[in-house]
Amino acid sequence: MRSLFILIVVFVCIQCTTDHHEIYFDPIQPTVPVTGLQNPVNFQVLRAPDNSSHVDFSGHSKSDFIALVAEDGKHITAGVLQYFHEDCLPARFLCFYPKADRLTNGIAYFVSDGSSDIIYAPVAYAGTIENPNPDFGFHFQHKMSRIQLSVRIPEQIEEAGLKVLSAGIFSYDKLSLELDGQRAGELLPEKDAVKTLFPGRLDNGMIPGNVTLTRDPANLGTVYVFPGEDLKLLLQIEGKKGTFASELQLAAPQAGQTYRADLVYDPANEMFSASLNDWVQGASFEAQL
Numbered sequence: 001m002r003s004l005f006i007l008i009v010v011f012v013c014i015q016c017t018t019d020h021h022e023i024y025f026d027p028i029q030p031t032v033p034v035t036g037l038q039n040p041v042n043f044q045v046l047r048a049p050d051n052s053s054h055v056d057f058s059g060h061s062k063s064d065f066i067a068l069v070a071e072d073g074k075h076i077t078a079g080v081l082q083y084f085h086e087d088c089l090p091a092r093f094l095c096f097y098p099k100a101d102r103l104t105n106g107i108a109y110f111v112s113d114g115s116s117d118i119i120y121a122p123v124a125y126a127g128t129i130e131n132p133n134p135d136f137g138f139h140f141q142h143k144m145s146r147i148q149l150s151v152r153i154p155e156q157i158e159e160a161g162l163k164v165l166s167a168g169i170f171s172y173d174k175l176s177l178e179l180d181g182q183r184a185g186e187l188l189p190e191k192d193a194v195k196t197l198f199p200g201r202l203d204n205g206m207i208p209g210n211v212t213l214t215r216d217p218a219n220l221g222t223v224y225v226f227p228g229e230d231l232k233l234l235l236q237i238e239g240k241k242g243t244f245a246s247e248l249q250l251a252a253p254q255a256g257q258t259y260r261a262d263l264v265y266d267p268a269n270e271m272f273s274a275s276l277n278d279w280v281q282g283a284s285f286e287a288q289l
Contacts, residue, residue, distance in 0.1 A: 036140035040069040084129035114198025145253035149220035171225035227255040
């Protein structure tokens with residue numbers, strides 16, 4: 001009996017060693033380069049079915065794993081080690097951020113509150129077990145526009161004695177992102193989406209309030225908005241005559257761009273003006289890595 005037990009243990013150990021040895025040579029490169037990221041965040045990753053002749057994510061109801069982005073924003077590592085299919089079938093992956101509220105029929109659905117970008121990387125080809133792709137990596141696209149709100153009074157005007165109680169931008173509250181097919185990467189409002197007032201948020205997530213107007217620009221926070229449409233801003237102002245609201249129109253921003261919305265108060269006419277400028281002249285929200 002003792003000899004039989006030793007024999008079984010030896011067989012199991014050999015079998016485990018053999019399996020591990022076979023798998024060891026078949027993993028997909030776990031860490032690959034990325035471009036297009038400004039700030040590192042962790043991505044939802046989908047793996048296309050290996051036996052599909054075309055890219056199809058319609059069967060996914062959740063992500064396959066999370067990918068971890070390095071602090072320098074230049075590399076991404078799979079949270080779960082992936083392997084090539086033994087029959088030399090291609091391995092293909094897609095990434096997006098943030099986690100979708102719903103994932104069905106190849107579409108990711110998001111509920112937006114203006115506090116987050118939506119980022120997408122088209123399908124990346126990892127190759128096959130016999131021919132791994134040496135250029136396997138992800139190129140990320142920022143699908144939203146980032147608006148930095150600032151407010152001031154002109155240099156030549158005396159202190160106005162005004163406070164901005166709140167500031168926000170109207171944008172859609174529900175968005176959908178196509179993941180595959182001819183419209184892959186297209187971001188659209190859902191059919192039942194409504195434009196909602198999203199407040200500006202500071203880097204710590206706080207919503208600024210009671211901001212006193214001075215000649216120096218005051219930070220009213222950042223809002224992420226659906227691109228390609230004219231924007232409406234709303235300010236709640238407290239002055240000597242009471243509280244009032246001021247609405248402002250801005251030209252349509254573009255996806256992947258960061259803008260500064262300069263709000264300037266004219267006490268003589270009791271009104272604000274607004275202009276939309278590149279945050280850094282000529283710079284894109286898509287960082288150059």
